[in-house]
Amino acid sequence: MNKLFKKLLITATAILSVICYSTTAAFAAGFDVNNDDSVSVNDVTYLQNALSNFAEDTKLDLNNDGRIDVNDVSFLQIEISNQSVENNTQISISTKEYCKNVGDTFTISVDTNNDVNEITFTSSDSSVAKIISTEKSLAKVKVNKVGNATVTIKQCNKIITTKVKVEKAKCIDVSEWNGDINFSKVKNAGITCVILRAGYGKDPNQEDNKFNEYYRQAKAAGLNVGAYWYSYATSVDAAKAEVRNCMKTIRGKEFDLPVFLDVEEYRQAVLPRRTLTDIISTFCDGVKGYGFDVGMYSAKSMLVDSAYPDELASKYLIWMAAPNNSYNELPPFVDIHQYSWKGKVDGISEKVDMNYIYNLNY
Template sequence: MNLFQNGIDVSRYQGSINWNNVAAAGKQFAIVRLGSSNTSGLYVDPYFLQNVNGAHAAGLRVGAYYYTYATSESAVINELSLFLNVLEGLQLEYPVFVDVEDNKLAALGRTQLTGLVQYAMDILYQRNWYAGWYSYTNFINNYLNPSQLSGYPLWLADYRSQPGYTGNHAMWQYSSTGSVSGITGACDLNYSYTDFLPLLKAGNYNGYGTSGPDMETVDGIQLVVFGAQTEYFYTANFNDVVGYLPVGTYPVVQKSKDKYNGYEWVIFRYRDGEYWTAILGDRNRLETLNSCEVQLSEAKAKIDAAKAALE
């Protein structure tokens, strides 16, 4: 098979990642964990959005996976009810994978377990997410019917020099002990043999086919920037950076009706133009103004624009 891209997969266990260093090390994609379950129940990986946005900002393509413990269709629905909500508004260049490998699932038998994996992927497809499955060679051979899942991309884990699995696979996780600049400790290393992006765009999957968040015009709202690291953008795209906003207040002209790329977005006036930014609680916030405050805010914006024209 022809190699398309080199990549990694990560979760909360890698902690905070320097994604620019990861990109400089030659990694081109990242599959990021959405979440899993523990003794307290289902949970979203606390680093999920941070990793998705960080990888995108560094120029990597991104996909997602979740570790399933589902032993019934109702359990599949419970898992996806949480994880689909987290995916809302995101745009991903790789599939959303169902990670099926836990030994507790083996007792279900091939037929039932394979049916549950397919059921999960079908729900993802119905919600316009390009779905795939992840597992390792021995688990596939002993507990799944891979021929039933052959229409879905397989992300195969096999740490031998060549995979022992003889079926088709779109990606290969070839190591769990990789060392990559920007990441503390070990991480998984992967090869991708498939360019998923044309497929996603053609089918309007994974947030493609939409040009951005659904916006509504607002009045009497201002953006308050109190953190020095608030980036602003030409569009609702984290790769389309203009620069950093100075601490201060800015009149908002539109805001998103729903979250997009995991965040609420606004269009605001700054100097002589209108720009985008995402609302981040540790850097900025929105405030509602009364009529007098609105007039003052608009006047200040005009003064700032006039000053900028003289610079």
């Protein structure tokens, strides 16, 4: 007997001896070469005899290389070994339900005894829980809207699920006027998101004096961070200049939340509705062109009376200031509700703006 063939035969026999055989349905088609309705060491013996007799039965060319030789035994060994791994796969996760807030990103980790086959992750509602990346037994998930979703995890024929429950996020927005902030205390107080003023206007040297400091500290505290740019623009050209100024300040930073245009100046409120809507669109499209998620902020009266809110809501996130209204009283297109300008949060000595984030999907 050929030494190579004998070695492969011994290896295949050893592997086959530990496989729990059922029927050929559990294995790839064509492995039951002796047609006895099972796949076992007898198929290897059958191959051995066929090779000894120089058989030319094309069905024995298991690796489809145009020849019937010892390589087909090797192929049979590997395929049955792989399918043994598949049939004996066990997967599990330690967390059956995740409770998160809008804006959070988290990782689902799967325990598996199978390092060969790919694990797939799917979400029942990507608007609520979106799978943004996978790597081996890990999936990174971003939650973007209040609601519920189920993540299904599959490896071979094994399937498990975990639920994702998403609540509104408690958010503050701050600028240099809020002074020194202990962001760790802010996080411990139940705040999960913060939107920082990056700067204002179109002229140089109009970066918020606390922006970079706040950014570093908020990130270090584990808060989800966004930014806003206070606008004075009364023309499309001025809005373009504000985009350039904003990008000088925020480029290179990574945000968990969008970049918002803050529109609240009286000089803007008295512009024609078409003009103000175009100013907002120019800024948002400009920032979006640099790869940032975008939105706009304004008071309820200004947005509704001085612009075309439905048009803007079809393209951007809407953050509305309405301290005297409940969320249910706001227009249905509102994604973030600024419900107070007089909040008190541990870690901030001054009064602070308070918000709830309900949705981060365009």
